[in-house]
Amino acid sequence: MSIKTYYKVWKILALNALQEAFVNRATNVLFMVGKAMRLVMTVAFLLLIRGNVQTFAGYSTDQLVIFFLMYQILDVSSQVLFRGVYLFSNLIKSGEFDFYLSKPINPLFRALTGLPDINDALFLVPNMVLAGYLLSTLSVHITITSAVLFFILCMNSFLMITALHIFILAVGILITEVDGMVWLYRDLTRLGQFPITMYAEPLRLALFFVVPIGFMLTIPAQVLSNLVPTYSVAFTLTVGILFFLLSLRTWSFAVKRYSSASS
Amino acid sequence: MRKYWQLFLLSWQNGLVYRLSLLLWRLRQFLSTVMAMTIWTVVFTSQQTAFGYSQAQMITYIFTISILQSLVLASVLNGLSGEVYSGALSKELVKPLNLFAYLGIQDVADKAKNFIFVLIESALIFMIFKPELVLPNLTITIIFLVWLLGGMLLNFWISLLFGAIGFWSPQSWGPRFLFFMMVDFTAGKLFPLDILPQAVRAIVALTPFPYLSYYQTQLVLGRLDTAGVIQHSFILLLWVVVSGCCCIWLWKRGLQDYSAAGQ
Numbered sequence: 001m002s003i004k005t006y007y008k009v010w011k012i013l014a015l016n017a018l019q020e021a022f023v024n025r026a027t028n029v030l031f032m033v034g035k036a037m038r039l040v041m042t043v044a045f046l047l048l049i050r051g052n053v054q055t056f057a058g059y060s061t062d063q064l065v066i067f068f069l070m071y072q073i074l075d076v077s078s079q080v081l082f083r084g085v086y087l088f089s090n091l092i093k094s095g096e097f098d099f100y101l102s103k104p105i106n107p108l109f110r111a112l113t114g115l116p117d118i119n120d121a122l123f124l125v126p127n128m129v130l131a132g133y134l135l136s137t138l139s140v141h142i143t144i145t146s147a148v149l150f151f152i153l154c155m156n157s158f159l160m161i162t163a164l165h166i167f168i169l170a171v172g173i174l175i176t177e178v179d180g181m182v183w184l185y186r187d188l189t190r191l192g193q194f195p196i197t198m199y200a201e202p203l204r205l206a207l208f209f210v211v212p213i214g215f216m217l218t219i220p221a222q223v224l225s226n227l228v229p230t231y232s233v234a235f236t237l238t239v240g241i242l243f244f245l246l247s248l249r250t251w252s253f254a255v256k257r258y259s260s261a262s263s
Numbered sequence: 264m265r266k267y268w269q270l271f272l273l274s275w276q277n278g279l280v281y282r283l284s285l286l287l288w289r290l291r292q293f294l295s296t297v298m299a300m301t302i303w304t305v306v307f308t309s310q311q312t313a314f315g316y317s318q319a320q321m322i323t324y325i326f327t328i329s330i331l332q333s334l335v336l337a338s339v340l341n342g343l344s345g346e347v348y349s350g351a352l353s354k355e356l357v358k359p360l361n362l363f364a365y366l367g368i369q370d371v372a373d374k375a376k377n378f379i380f381v382l383i384e385s386a387l388i389f390m391i392f393k394p395e396l397v398l399p400n401l402t403i404t405i406i407f408l409v410w411l412l413g414g415m416l417l418n419f420w421i422s423l424l425f426g427a428i429g430f431w432s433p434q435s436w437g438p439r440f441l442f443f444m445m446v447d448f449t450a451g452k453l454f455p456l457d458i459l460p461q462a463v464r465a466i467v468a469l470t471p472f473p474y475l476s477y478y479q480t481q482l483v484l485g486r487l488d489t490a491g492v493i494q495h496s497f498i499l500l501l502w503v504v505v506s507g508c509c510c511i512w513l514w515k516r517g518l519q520d521y522s523a524a525g526q
Contacts, residue, residue: 030437034444041448048458049306052313057305180287187291191298198305200391203297 009105014116021118031119036126042068042193043130057198062138063225064194069131070221071193074154075186076124078161084115085165089178097173098260108251111169112162146226149233153220156240160216163240163247170247170254185211192217197230215239266360267368274372278339289380292333296384299325299452300392314458320484322394324455326385327483331476333377335414336446339369340422341439347429350523362514363423370419399483406492410479413499418475420506423514430517450476457481471502 021028046068050061059067088111091097100107164185172178188211191199196207196214208214208231219236222229229236279285300322307318316324343366346352355365388394399407425442428435449456449472456464456477467473478495481487487495 024434024437027434027437030441034437034441037441037444037448041444042453044459045454048314048454053306054309175283177281177284180284184287184291187294191294194298194302199297199301 006105006109009109010113010116013114014118017116018118028119032123035119035123039072039127039130042072043134057195059195059225059227060140062140063221063227065134065138066140066225067195067218067221068193069134070217070224071189072127073124073131074157074161074217075189076120076127077158078165079117079120080124081113081116082162082165083117083120084111084113085168085172085178086182087115088169088172089176092172092176092258095260097258101255101258107255108166108169112165140224141226142224143226146224150220150224153223153233153236156237157216157220159240159244160212163244164211166247166251170250173254173258188213189217195221212239212243267364270360270365270368271372274339274369275376278373278376285376289384292329292381293384293387295452296325296329296388297391300388300394302453304392314454316455316458319395319397321455322392323397323484324480325452326388326394326396327480328450328452328476329385329388330381331411331414331450331479332452333381334374334411335418335475335479336450337373337377338418338422339373340366340419340426343422343426344429344435344439345433347426347517347521348433348435352429352521353523356518363511366423367419370422374415397484399485403482403485406496407479407482410482410496410499413503414475414479417471417499417503417506420503420510421471423510424506427510427513427517430520445470445472446475449473450480455480457486471506474499474502 046065049056049064053061055061056064091100091111097107097111100110103110168178168181168185171181188207191207192213196204196218199207204214214230215236219229219231219233223233231239303313303318303321303325306313307321311317313321355362358365421442425435425439428438449467449470456467456473474495478487478499482492482495
């Protein structure tokens, strides 16, 4: 199967999701209003902190905004692509996952990207505009080197986010329950709205080496802000790649234990 | 009365069936409290007051709001509209029980379970952060308990109002999501409402949302004078009565239209 075929399949799935979103227009509008309200609330809080606090855990308040934007963009992007993970337990419980396994498309691809979130895709636009505006107001020195390294680290962060979603899917196969796991993941990443280095041990260590939120969010933001990162860029990239490979091994392990009990 | 007690025990046991989900849910609550406590502890390392709050007041706010979120805002009735729309409500209607009492007892059992967990979590948070707290006197404590009951009752009626959507539409998650965002805005764990501009507070004060948790925290912190306590007591009572009347009327109408179509 070529990448072109996978893209074609994803496009069909995305169009289906779009049509579904148009069927439930009122509900989706309310979702958008709710998401906008949450974003405005968090930005208002950040701006209030920026106006009233000089430094925050050793960071300037402008740097704090970069940490927040890093979280916001990555979180929304991952939801656009991986929303299907939230409903994966239904496929396992109903036995519908059998159909994924019997088709000539990688079942992991279908499980991960099978339900793109149209609301978040639309919501990504105002997010990017807001990010652009906020970045233009910051007095943070960004060099070409820091921007390039930041871009590479963002790719690495996305690899880690993908790995985390794969872990959730694998757990879903093994224990037929992903809701709690996926919301725990969301809450853990929310901790990364602020620099992970501000948390006390052992939480800080866990947020780097158990669930690598620190490598995903804090290190790229530190690099973009021209700060010395808590762990080196090379080490961060190595962790990202190893974490992704480990997630694929876990997925293979889980799929071999899928019992198709409900079908 | 005995059958309602048995119902309470059954609901309690039911809440403990999915132990991993329960544990993950409580872990999420714990982490969000840790995040808020860390942020404000960091803010207060460089200053004595922030946004008109002392460190003790802000930490007490987070403690109080954590308890209130578990007791007032957490509810097992979030999926009620789905039960109504699918026709699953029929099995409750044929039982020799008052429907509102039946739903209320399920909710109380859930809150009792949350209360035990919130005590354990608060003890852990206390051991980690060793915070200085603002403790209310006996009179304020009694008024707080009354307002807490008022908030629980108000949230119960609001949950039933959302549940009633199921009589006519399967799409109840949009309005419910917006409601969660409003509540998060008016009584969020991250920051108190009164750090926002006066105009925003004035608009929010016209809604029932701050009466679910926000004013209770202000009472504990001693930020309301006697006139304020009397005024908010009446408004809370008014919201409870108005939402209760709306709820009873709407459920009567809904039950007339109810056809248990999904069964």
